[in-house]
Amino acid sequence: MSESEKFDGVTSKVDNVHTDHYPALNADDALLAELGYRAEFKREFSLLETIAFAFSIMGVVASVTSTFSFPLSAGGHVGMVWGWLIPCFFVMTVALSMAELASSMPTSAGLYYFSAKLAPPKWAALASWITGWANITGQITLVCSIDFTCAQMIASAVTVSTDGATVLSASATYGILLVILFCHGLVCSAATSILARLNLFYVVINIGTTVAAIIALLVCSGGNKVSTKDAFTLFENSTGWTNNGWAFLLAFTAPMWTLTGYDSAAHISEEVAGAARTAPIAILLGVAGTQILGWLLLIAASFATVSVADLLTTDLPLPLGQLFLNVLGKRGMLAMWSLIIVVQFVTGAAQGVDASRVVFAFARDNALPGSRWWKHINPRTQTPVNAVWFVITSSALCGLLGFSTTALTSLAGASVIGLYVSYAAPILLRITSGRDKFVPGVFSLGKWYFPIGAIAVTWVTFIVVLLFFPPAQNATALDMNYAVVIIMGVFAFASLSWVLSARNWFTGPIKTVDEPTSSVDGKGSVE
Template sequence: MVTDVEKPSASNDVVLVHNGSELDGVRHEDDLLLAKLGYKSEFRREFSLIETVAFSFSIMGVIASVSSTLSFPLAAGGHVGMVWGWLIPCPFVLCVAASLAELTSAMPTSAGLYYFSAKLAPPKYVPIASWITGWANVTGQVALVCSIDYTCAQMITTAITVGSDGAVVLSSGATYGILLAILVSHGIVCSAATRILARLNLFYVVVNIGTTIAAIIALLVCSDGQRVSAKDAFTLFENNTGWSNNGWAFLLAFTSPMWTLTGYDSAAHVSEEVAGAARAAPIAIMVGVGATQLLGWLVYIAASFATASIPDLLSGSLPLPMGQLFLDVLGKRGALAIWSCIIVVQFVTGAAQGVDASRVVFAFARDNALPGSRWWKRVNDHTQTPVNAVWLVMFGASLCGLLGFSATALASLAGASVIGLYTSYATPIFLRITSGRDKLIPGTFHLGRWSSPIGAVAVAWVAFINILLLFPPGQHTNAKTMNYAVVIIMGVFIYAALSWVVSARKWFKGPVSNLSKGPSLEEKGHLSY
């Protein structure tokens, strides 16, 4: 009979004994829980609670993300789109975050979402549930890296245009070149040892919060004389979307908060590098999402007061309307000063997202689910991080960046990343409140009797928002103005479906324990812990 027991060691660590033998690397309580989930520890646990919270918060990069997506609420409602288009989705996103925090606390592993699906699905459907969730998450992660870094490149081109008084306007090719340089620099940063990555997040969060507060104050103080009234800031509605129905047009404003409020599953994906992961990871998810929602709303309120004319802002010559707003309010020098800080925030947000995406790729490859998995699941002996997976993410993001030669296709990438990520969020939550209702052994963070109703709201919201994000920006569309998110998502779905039918269904069994040559989760009827 197979037994897992704890035996005392000379230190305060815990040593796991499996079939009478000590398991390599299992010398920490977190490693013990990880081993019970089926994996041996391969990373150094050097993220503290505060560093994990900083990572979860920084990956959403509130001021940079708002600056990247201001065009959506501006067109979809103007002042109402900015203020209420941000606030309304927040409680629904909190439901998604709370459900994920509960799952992460119970099963803190880098595999994250697709492991949750495997654990909670009926035994017969473990492989397909894991496969769908994993591919949706990988797609969203890589697309989000590209979307963040391409916007960072656009921010740099905006600064160049402002600095040259409009004399220098860089082409799409030059912007793509800047993107490649950013991706290479992020590849180097994300390949660093866990200790360095953890400390960097403290710097990230200081820059992020400091720049956000500075932007709010600057917009409110320096717009004196051109500020709109409180009534207009909160209630003036303008539809510039191309949709005749104002109610539907307003819903498109949700794109901004949904794009910003992504990536908070990062706390799950770095949980194998976190000390006290079952407690720290869910706290990081909830604090990160809550703080981003609050600060993002304050930024949009300040922007709404400072925006004298919605049409003028939308028709500005700069690639990003937020850059035009700062230029109008602060003048050239002030705009460049705050914009430079926002560029730094966007850069570190991309770096954090690169770490997150690489852990997802590593974990999926660890279970042999990716082509060339034996390369992507390797952990570098020197840094103890998945360096190969890091560079695969950067390469994938560079391919996605080719969409930047079409402004419409690039805008569609934001929607595709949200759809991919939120689909991977909703799948294990749906399984949690259906087939997995009695399977989950709660961790330190759990929702109790509220788990099912909160999960139901989360799943319903994701279903709604995924459909919404597939619609084009205007009522009448053509090849130049259509929403290509459906093309991107369907392309990945078709590939995943065909590879499943042709090959993967014959060999992919879901997450496989790497503690021994033992059977998969499906064959064991799930790991018990």
């Protein structure tokens, strides 16, 4: 096979590099070399740790807590229960398509690499450029939105603990955000082995707190619950939109924001043993587990919510905090809330790792301003520490939106739009120009790739349009949805950069090796 044949097509057939003769670790590095990249990380994420990472990055209990205001106002009980369940079916089609791509091409470059390899040669660089910038935008705004809501949770705890005497200002909340971001910068700069072990703690605290919250809401509310009929069918429109159908659709923001970041399994695939098998398993189990636990939590919340209006008019930044206060009392609420804050903190830490790997990979292909800095691997930790701090600094700048009244709507919308556009781009190419050049990996959708991919792309198109709309019909400068500002700002920058400069030098993913290698004989050759 010639060099051009190796890299122009998409292949994940590990037999091509005689991996039967080597342990899984060396097979991974040989496959990575076949995809064009030299191994630069230690492969210290196991299957269990990768699943834990993908699951923890969605932080189900903390994410539901953060976004509870969306279904609460967009349908009340119906918004909580059905506004979560309906999007889950469509998100799974995206996850299935992404799992197939990650199995075929397990590299930290992930989505923009997939686009480059599946697009027609003439458009490969542009497809890679668009996908990469969309993904980075989503990754960074997701870090910011997670940490911003963590700051809001801390602010809520302060308000409750002082019986309402202390209500933190937007400036104070932003200060807390900066502290959280700094702590995450330190955590994300650690070595891969440490990060891998931390994810086992992350998943235990995540699942444990979610189950505890479900039980607490159902048991401690006692007889003070709504009927089963009301819990599943009572509709209340508090959005400000006069059309009830449109109002209900806005509830989809909550599951869409929660069910993001599962591409993380692809982005850490260069740190994973058996990546072609492990990455798709982690993606699918992470998404399915989050969908099920999130739905059960929202059903419990629906039963425990006796007054939607009471929760919407709370002085607390996050309405679910008021629900826990109503059900558990002050001490019980603060105990549960402390656990949720921990979950949100570790979710932000996991997302920071994911975002830094995307920045590193894009910089490795010289696609970012100052790429030579952001692709640097720290010799002590063997992780992209510079890329970590690029993410932290950018997230701090995005956090300035916290001074608007719709900060969460704007940040959540921008992160979902950025990420899902980057998810849909390679899926669209997979079912169009990439049909003949795609060679499946360990996990394959077989003949179902086309209908599943078509549904995924259609759903993403719909949800992107939806998330550009403001939460109320008559928006002002203070309560408008600034997601459009973030997305269009990045789009304008990326477009101008492409037209004025990048189209002359960016060719898509670049090779850092000339041929597949193995570390077995120490000579860089495959026997």
